[in-house]
Amino acid sequence: MSFLSSLTKCRGLKSLLFDKNPLIDGKLPGLVGNLSDSLVEFSAHGCNINGSIPSEIGNLSHLINIELSNNKLTGSIPTTFGGLKELQSVSLTENKLEGSIPSELCHLNNLAFLYLASNKLSGSIPACLGNLISLRNLLLGSNMLSSSIPSTLTQLKDLLVLDLSSNSLSGPLPIDIGKWKVVTTMDLSSNQFSNDIPTGIAELKDLTYFSLSNNKITGFIPESFGELLSLEYLDLSRNNLSGEIPKSLVKLLYLSYFNVSFNRLQGEIPNGGLFGNYSMESFQGNEALCGAPQLHLPSCKSKTHENSKTRTRLIIYIAMPIASTLLVVALFFIILRNKKRKNKLSTQEDVLPLGSWRRISYHELHQATEGFSESKLLGNGSYGSVYQGTLSDGMTFAVKVFKLELEGALKSFDVECEVLRNTRHRNLVKIVSSCSNDLDFKALVLEFMPNGSLDKWLYSNGHSFDILQRMNIMIDVASALEYLHHGNATPIVHCDLKPSNVLLDEDMVAHLSDFGIAKLLCDDDSMIQTMTMATVGYMAPEYGTEGIVSTKGDVYSFGILVMETITRKRPTDEMFAGERSLKSWVKESISSPLCQVVDTDLLSTIGRERSAINNCALSMLQVGLECSTELPDERLDTKEIVTKFKKIKSKLLKDTERVRQRGHF
CATH class of the missing domain: 1.10.510.10 (Transferase(Phosphotransferase) domain 1)
Known part of the structure; x- marks a missing residue:
């Protein structure tokens, strides 16, 4: 730190940048507050700095940019930041900062870029951030923030990028979401947002990236999504959306990524546009969807055929007005029985076939788990042992190997296959594949859960x-x-x-x-x-x-x-x-x-x-x-x-x- 100490004598110093430089290897000293009053830029990205941010940094009254991302900083964000009236950019991402977002940041009327993602910040988003009308990028993702999005945040009419992903935010999305008219990127994934998607989403004409994945959103997908012609990425997976996929989405000619998996959608998947490019992963977990054979979904019933059946039924009813009560009753029971049979067939068609699972051989499993070694063992159950494995392509998984020498193990394998094959829900473990070698080896390859049980x-x-x-x-x-x-x-x-x-x-x-x-x-x-x-x-x-x-x-x-x-x-x-x-x-x-x-x-x-x-x-x-x-x-x-x-x-x-x-x- 003697290097920084010597710089305190440089009274005309305006920029200090030592990104990814081993010159700093320890705590940031309080003497940074003694640096030149002329300093406008202080950047120490990826310098392995630990400890807290000194409050004395608030003495650098002419700072425009502070860059301290990708370090090991702890403690809270100093409230003295609020005194740096000329600040335009604050980047503290990828640290270990705790506490709440200080309301003093709301005093920075020139702030355009606020990057606080990937820390341990908690509490709610300060409502006063909505007063920073100069704000362009707001990145608060991967923290522990709770409560709802403040209604004042929609006052940021010039906001370009909003990332609130991977927090514990809840409540409905802002009803006046359309006020973010120039936003290009919005990531709200992995929270607990609920209620419907506001129709005002149609106002976001410049939106290219939008993710609501892994929330509790209900209602229909708005037809107005088809008006977002700039959209390139749309992820609505793992929610509780119902209804049909709007056919208006075929107009989105730049939509290279589309995912509505694990919802409660139904009906026919639209034809045209880029829909022919999407794989089954985009639609899986919706039991009532139908579509092309390559998507491993039931084929859609012809509407003409259904209309014909309806007309025929009406003709019968009109042509035989004086039919006996016995005949009417008999006809009623025939229709009822056929309807039940049709429902059963529909249920069978909705089953995701085993052939759509990823194929993983015994040799791959053996290699990925280092020969099912003890070092890869995650746990033991009544009928099997669970190991962690990593395939050559980097995919990490858990594999449950059944102990076939135990009575009931083979039945347990069959039951678990049957249940997991027929169920898809965000709170059920996902099956990736199964591996069976006659009666010698039975295993289920499952989604890996890094936080254990x-x-x-x-x-x-x-x-x-x-x-x-x-x-x-x-x-x-x-x-x-x-x-x-x-x-x-x-x-x-x-x-x-x-x-x-x-x-x-x-x-x-x-x-x-x-x-x-x-x-x-x-x-x-x-x-x-x-x-x-x-x-x-x-x-x-x-x-x-x-x-x-x-x-x-x-x-x-x-x-x-x-x-x-x-x-x-x-x-x-x-x-x-x-x-x-x-x-x-x-x-x-x-x-x-x-x-x-x-x-x-x-x-x-x-x-x-x-x-x-x-x-x-x-x-x-x-x-x-x-x-x-x-x-x-x-x-x-x-x-x-x-x-x-x-x-x-x-x-x-x-x-x-x-x-x-x-x-x-």
């Missing part, structure tokens, strides 16, 4: 997560169960819900896994009997004593899972003996101070914030108890569970936001 986060040292993360995981699991129970023609019962079967991706989104003992409730059965055993501590009473399997059994297991997630106590913990159980312990203690049952990691805060967490934990435990009542008919339905948890989450976010605005005490 919920079990690991609950019980491994060095892993901790807050109440909001636990809440989101429970909502994800409940959403997966809702889909299994209500989102398929044949309801599916998981039968083995527990923390080790809840896997977390890079964004801590939960995916339900291990369907080896799942059951399909066929022919309108509400329950079946089986000898398959689930995991002790999570089994519903009727399952353990009579072998009765129903969707209500999954609800019971979910209730236990919720209580375990909040208390960090296994249902098989040694403290639960005799008549005492996790459920009875929670039930007895729920009216007492929550510190007796809630995981202490959640209660490290003080004042009103602690109270908000307590209230949230209490509400979650109450839902857990309602899910795990002794009588199946008294348990909640998965749809009710999702609704209740979303309301609890909304209250938590409002309470914590109120606390932050008033202070902790």
Whole structure:
């Protein structure tokens, strides 16, 4: 740092740039505030700087550009930045900065570029940023920001690039989104945005890149998307969109990337434009879509044929007005039976064929896992072992190798293949391929989950997560169960819900896994009997004593899972003996101070914030108890569970936001 010290004598210094230079290898000293008053540019990109940003940097009153990206900076963003009135560009991306975005940045009336992505910033987006009318690029992606997009942000009429991706932002998109008339890039992916896509999107004529992937957007894809003629990239995947894909999209002649996978879309995929260039990956996970054979989707029924059938039926009804009641009744039952048969055929056509999976050979699996070595082992289950593998093209995956010497392993493989082949949901683990060599080798290649299991986060040292993360995981699991129970023609019962079967991706989104003992409730059965055993501590009473399997059994297991997630106590913990159980312990203690049952990691805060967490934990435990009542008919339905948890989450976010605005005490 003697180099920087010597520069303090250079009173006419205007630019100081040492990007990717080993001259700085340590902390940024406070003496930077003693540099020349004439300094307008300070750039130290990729210089391995650690520690915090010194507040003294606010002394450089004529700075126009600060570039400190790609370092190891910690702590918070100094509020003294607000005094640098001439600042036009601030870049602090790819560091480890924490805390909230200081409102003092709103004093920088000349600010055009604000880059704060890839840090650990939390709290809400300051509403006052909407007053910085000179702002052109706003990059806040890959942080831990929450709450909704401030309505004031649409005042930035000259905004060109907006990146809010990979945060925990929620609520609807701005109703007046069309005010960003000159925006070219908008990335809102991997958040928790909900409601419909605003029709004002049609006003964004210069938009070339738009991503809403991995949110909770509902409603239809607006027909007005066809007016965005400059659009080159459109990703609406992993939401809850319904209706048809607008045919107006064929007018988008520059749309090189298009993805609407894993929604609830239906109808015919448009013909023309660039739609012939898109692969099946753009449309998978929508059960009611139909299209060209190369997309591995059902072919679309001819509308002419349907109209002809309708006309014929009308003629019959008109030509035979005096037909006997018996004939009418007979005709009614024939039509009804044919309709049921047609629905069954439609369901069969919607199944994604095994041939569309990626083909991976045994040799590739063996090589990718270094011969299924112990160093690649992720875990062991009842019927198989799971390994991590990496293919030659760099693709990382998890492979579940079944222990065929065990009785029931072969059936488990078949069941898991059947379930994963027929289900597609953002909160279910995705199957990549299967590998079968007669009866000698059976394996499933699955999507790799880099954050491991919920079990690991609950019980491994060095892993901790807050109440909001636990809440989101429970909502994800409940959403997966809702889909299994209500989102398929044949309801599916998981039968083995527990923390080790809840896997977390890079964004801590939960995916339900291990369907080896799942059951399909066929022919309108509400329950079946089986000898398959689930995991002790999570089994519903009727399952353990009579072998009765129903969707209500999954609800019971979910209730236990919720209580375990909040208390960090296994249902098989040694403290639960005799008549005492996790459920009875929670039930007895729920009216007492929550510190007796809630995981202490959640209660490290003080004042009103602690109270908000307590209230949230209490509400979650109450839902857990309602899910795990002794009588199946008294348990909640998965749809009710999702609704209740979303309301609890909304209250938590409002309470914590109120606390932050008033202070902790």
